[in-house]
Amino acid sequence: xxxxxxxxxxxxxxxxxxxxxxxxxxxxxxxxxxxxxxxxxxxxxxxxxxxxxxxxxxxxxxxxxxxxxxxxxxxxxxxxxxxxxxxxxxxxxxxxxxxxxxxxxxxxxxxxxxxxxxxxxxxxxxxxxxxxxxxxxxxxxxxxxxxxxxxxxxxxxxxxxxxxxxxxxxxxxxxxxxxxxxxxxxxxxxxxxxxxxxxxxxxxxxxxxxxxxxxxxxxxxxxxx
Amino acid sequence: xxxxxxxxxxxxxxxxxxxxxxxxxxxxxxxxxxxxxxxxxxxxxxxxxxxxxxxxxxxxxxxxxxxxxxxxxxxxxxxxxxxxxxxxxxxxxxxxxxxxxxxxxx
Numbered sequence: 001x002x003x004x005x006x007x008x009x010x011x012x013x014x015x016x017x018x019x020x021x022x023x024x025x026x027x028x029x030x031x032x033x034x035x036x037x038x039x040x041x042x043x044x045x046x047x048x049x050x051x052x053x054x055x056x057x058x059x060x061x062x063x064x065x066x067x068x069x070x071x072x073x074x075x076x077x078x079x080x081x082x083x084x085x086x087x088x089x090x091x092x093x094x095x096x097x098x099x100x101x102x103x104x105x106x107x108x109x110x111x112x113x114x115x116x117x118x119x120x121x122x123x124x125x126x127x128x129x130x131x132x133x134x135x136x137x138x139x140x141x142x143x144x145x146x147x148x149x150x151x152x153x154x155x156x157x158x159x160x161x162x163x164x165x166x167x168x169x170x171x172x173x174x175x176x177x178x179x180x181x182x183x184x185x186x187x188x189x190x191x192x193x194x195x196x197x198x199x200x201x202x203x204x205x206x207x208x209x210x211x212x213x214x215x216x217x218x219x220x221x222x223x224x225x
Numbered sequence: 226x227x228x229x230x231x232x233x234x235x236x237x238x239x240x241x242x243x244x245x246x247x248x249x250x251x252x253x254x255x256x257x258x259x260x261x262x263x264x265x266x267x268x269x270x271x272x273x274x275x276x277x278x279x280x281x282x283x284x285x286x287x288x289x290x291x292x293x294x295x296x297x298x299x300x301x302x303x304x305x306x307x308x309x310x311x312x313x314x315x316x317x318x319x320x321x322x323x324x325x326x327x328x329x330x331x
Contacts, residue, residue, distance in 0.1 A: 074233055074234055074235070074288070097288065097289070098233065098287075098288035098289050098290055099233060099288065099290065101288075101289065163226075163237075163238045164237075177234070177287075178234075178286060178287045178288065178289075179237070179241065179286065179287065180238070180240065180241055180286050185285075185286035
């Protein structure tokens with residue numbers, strides 16, 4: 001029975017289309033290398049789990065034990081993936097979205113959501129920790145997609161359309177915030193000195209992808225001496 | 226563009242927020258006893274203040290939390306940001322009796 005479910009999951013995995021999959025070629029063509037470089041790529045199908053719990057409650061402690069601590073303040077990221085640089089999606093990270101609302105991000109795969117015994121997967125473990133008490137654990141993987149904007153000009157591209165103060169003094173590595181980028185709401189996570197992860201909702205992915213590509217165009221031009 | 230100071234997230238553009246109308250409109254103590262006129266006044270009639278006005282806002286594209294704000298409707302100056310359920314910072318806290326009376330009037 002479990003094997004059948006696994007095989008079905010594999011079939012479904014093969015059929016998935018990421019929200020910005022049709023822009024993959026445009027992203028690689030629009031990416032710029034060099035001193036002024038900036039690259040854009042989609043990291044499809046990351047596992048995202050929405051978690052709600054009141055700080056200080058028993059549920060908070062139990063969920064925190066599964067995740068290695070839930071973030072307690074604005075911008076904080078906790079979990080084993082908090083220190084992940086660009087290009088690595090192996091750890092599990094918890095992003096602060098609100099005083100009682102958090103987003104768990106993990107790599108795609110059966111370990112995160114998969115079937116099998118409860119507690120064997122990340123989602124199962126969180127649901128066990130919730131144990132029906134006030135709070136929430138929901139699979140939101142299809143809600144958002146992930147863009148990775150990296151390179152020396154990544155901040156300059158973002159600053160064109162994000163009103164947040166992105167100076168490294170103010171917006172440090174390992175900070176994740178909910179904000180607006182190019183008029184759409186998105187989560188912005190600075191994973192490295194010159195790399196950002198952007199989580200737009202799936203329906204905005206096409207718009208934001210083309211919007212960022214447009215912002216990257218000027219860095220491909222030959223610099224006028 | 227105005228900058229609002231969200232109690233959780235700090236200063237953000239006003240476009241990240243949504244307006245929730247006048248603050249401190251108490252729910253009628255005994256809603257069943259109201260006449261249609263009183264009920265409609267509770268639902269739809271709000272102050273149109275010139276000067277300091279207490280209103281509710283939600284940081285919709287940020288922490289998604291509600292808060293109260295005291296804003297000057299003429300100059301748009303933001304006088305105070307305070308939590309939901311708190312009393313207006315420019316007025317002494319209302320006693321329980323006053324709140325009840327106000328609830329019956331509105």
